Amino acid sequence: MINFINVSKIYNGNSHSVALEDINFKINTGEFVTVVGKSGAGKSTILKLLIGEEKPSKGRVMFGNWEVNKLLIKELPYLRRKIGVVFQDFRLLPKKTAYENIAFAMEVEGKSHREIVDLVPQVLDIVGLADKSKNFPHELSGGEKQRVAIARAMVNRPALIIADEPTGNLDPMNTWEIIKLLIKINSLGTTVMLATHSKDIINHLGKRVISLDNGKVIRDEKNGRYILN
Amino acid sequence: MLTTLIRIFKYGIQSFWRNGWLSTATIVIMVTALLVVGNLIIFNVGVNNAVESIRSKIDISIYFKDEVGEKSILSAQKILEEQPEVAGVEYISKDKALSDFKEKHKDDPTINQAIQELDENPLAASLNIKAKDPKDFSKIVDFINSNKTWQSDISKISYTETQVIIDRLTQIFDSVQTIGWTITIFLIITAILVTFNTISLAIYSNREEIGIMRLVGASNYFIRGPYLITGVIYGLIAGLISFLIIWLYIWLNSSTTEFYTLSQLLLELGIPKYFHTNFFKILGYQLMFGVILGIASSAIAIGRYLKI
Numbered sequence: 001m002i003n004f005i006n007v008s009k010i011y012n013g014n015s016h017s018v019a020l021e022d023i024n025f026k027i028n029t030g031e032f033v034t035v036v037g038k039s040g041a042g043k044s045t046i047l048k049l050l051i052g053e054e055k056p057s058k059g060r061v062m063f064g065n066w067e068v069n070k071l072l073i074k075e076l077p078y079l080r081r082k083i084g085v086v087f088q089d090f091r092l093l094p095k096k097t098a099y100e101n102i103a104f105a106m107e108v109e110g111k112s113h114r115e116i117v118d119l120v121p122q123v124l125d126i127v128g129l130a131d132k133s134k135n136f137p138h139e140l141s142g143g144e145k146q147r148v149a150i151a152r153a154m155v156n157r158p159a160l161i162i163a164d165e166p167t168g169n170l171d172p173m174n175t176w177e178i179i180k181l182l183i184k185i186n187s188l189g190t191t192v193m194l195a196t197h198s199k200d201i202i203n204h205l206g207k208r209v210i211s212l213d214n215g216k217v218i219r220d221e222k223n224g225r226y227i228l229n
Numbered sequence: 230m231l232t233t234l235i236r237i238f239k240y241g242i243q244s245f246w247r248n249g250w251l252s253t254a255t256i257v258i259m260v261t262a263l264l265v266v267g268n269l270i271i272f273n274v275g276v277n278n279a280v281e282s283i284r285s286k287i288d289i290s291i292y293f294k295d296e297v298g299e300k301s302i303l304s305a306q307k308i309l310e311e312q313p314e315v316a317g318v319e320y321i322s323k324d325k326a327l328s329d330f331k332e333k334h335k336d337d338p339t340i341n342q343a344i345q346e347l348d349e350n351p352l353a354a355s356l357n358i359k360a361k362d363p364k365d366f367s368k369i370v371d372f373i374n375s376n377k378t379w380q381s382d383i384s385k386i387s388y389t390e391t392q393v394i395i396d397r398l399t400q401i402f403d404s405v406q407t408i409g410w411t412i413t414i415f416l417i418i419t420a421i422l423v424t425f426n427t428i429s430l431a432i433y434s435n436r437e438e439i440g441i442m443r444l445v446g447a448s449n450y451f452i453r454g455p456y457l458i459t460g461v462i463y464g465l466i467a468g469l470i471s472f473l474i475i476w477l478y479i480w481l482n483s484s485t486t487e488f489y490t491l492s493q494l495l496l497e498l499g500i501p502k503y504f505h506t507n508f509f510k511i512l513g514y515q516l517m518f519g520v521i522l523g524i525a526s527s528a529i530a531i532g533r534y535l536k537i
Binding site: 080110 | 440443536
């Protein structure tokens with residue numbers, strides 16, 4: 001489903017820094033893959049390349065039949081509707097309620113009003129926020145915001161959910177709630193790609209781990225554990 | 230497609246409403262800008278009216294010698310009327326000149342008495358010429374002087390005496406109009422830039438939201454649409470308010486004497502009349518200008534945040 005072929009990313013700033021160097025990996029449908037590495041190892045860059053927020057300096061990024069690096073700005077929305085994204089800083093629309101944030105993701109796809117009224121309460125129920133649907137983001141706790149973000153990411157039943165340090169701003173209790181949600185989504189058939197540097201999470205998951213260091217893949221194991229120097 | 234359109238409208242109105250303070254501030258700025266524009270245009274109309282009315286009063290007279298018959302004067306009038314620069318020629322006979330003179334000085338006993346004592350009419354018959362543009366008087370005078378037969382008939386042309394004043398006035402009018410329009414254009418550009426800047430700032434404060442919408446998979450028109458709708462709402466409201474303000478003070482000034490000097494100035498410039506006869510046109514212009522300003526500013530300002 002996902003295929004990175006000889007991908008390099010060099011930021012041409014003042015420092016001319018190499019973010020990724022010659023990355024190759026494949027991810028199949030239904031997998032739960034954790035990308036691990038220190039800050040600056042290149043985790044976020046991989047995710048940004050996947051949703052077309054950045055373009056690779058070299059190589060090809062495939063998602064299904066799309067060659068992401070060749071998509072035009074106006075084609076990107078169609079790709080992004082197939083991928084649900086969860087960020088460390090939640091990125092909810094501040095002037096929309098929890099309900100409206102989730103509904104917005106359906107509206108951009110042109111779903112009917114009936115579908116939205118049907119599905120949004122269900123998803124809110126799955127993430128345990130049925131009673132907070134009318135709250136604005138600033139009225140929610142960090143864990144609640146992240147659950148809204150996950151609900152938004154999954155509402156269009158995407159083929160892939162990308163989570164970039166989703167628990168980075170959360171306390172341990174909330175962290176496990178979020179991880180459990182991701183596992184649940186994965187068990188329903190959605191591919192999940194999780195970027196993290198939390199040792200606990202990785203060791204607990206016991207799933208495939210791609211380890212990055214200085215922009216290179218240093219390990220790719222089926223039943224990975226957290227091993228970084 | 231229709232649902233999308235409805236959603237774009239819904240979000241436009243919603244964001245206008247939920248960003249209450251920002252919307253209010255933007256509208257206040259736009260009202261100010263539109264007031265500047267509206268006032269200047271109306272004021273310019275007034276100044277032009279005034280200048281035109283003075284211009285139309287400038288004329289020159291050619292006085293004929295007493296022995297010249299009415300027939301040749303009338304034929305001269307006909308020839309002059311056919312000149313492209315001439316707006317109109319009025320014939321004033323000796324008798325008419327005298328009765329005009331009497332009428333003008335009827336309250337002055339000395340002059341009255343002096344006229345009584347005269348045996349014959351001392352005034353000359355004349356042709357009174359108005360030009361389409363006072364600048365052309367010298368051309369007309371040249372034309373008259375080039376006619377040999379007329380030269381022996383004419384005793385005097387008033388232009389030679391008033392030429393300096395006419396030229397001077399013409400120059401002043403021209404520069405008043407040029408300065409008026411220059412200031413107008415300059416201030417209109419300023420108003421446009423200020424509005425554009427205000428809307429840019431409003432959208433700048435939403436740049437993260439725009440980024441989030443892009444990441445969730447919203448197409449550009451779905452993001453841009455609501456901002457354009459908000460721009461239209463800004464424009465309509467600001468246009469309406471600015472029009473009402475202009476209406477209010479013109480109404481105040483034409484119905485009370487409290488602001489006496491201003492009312493008089495407005496009246497003399499023919500502004501209340503102009504305003505009332507062009508009521509809907511001015512309202513339409515204010516609304517149209519507001520909407521164009523709102524949409525264009527939004528469209529340009531949002532463009533740069535849609536490239537993620």
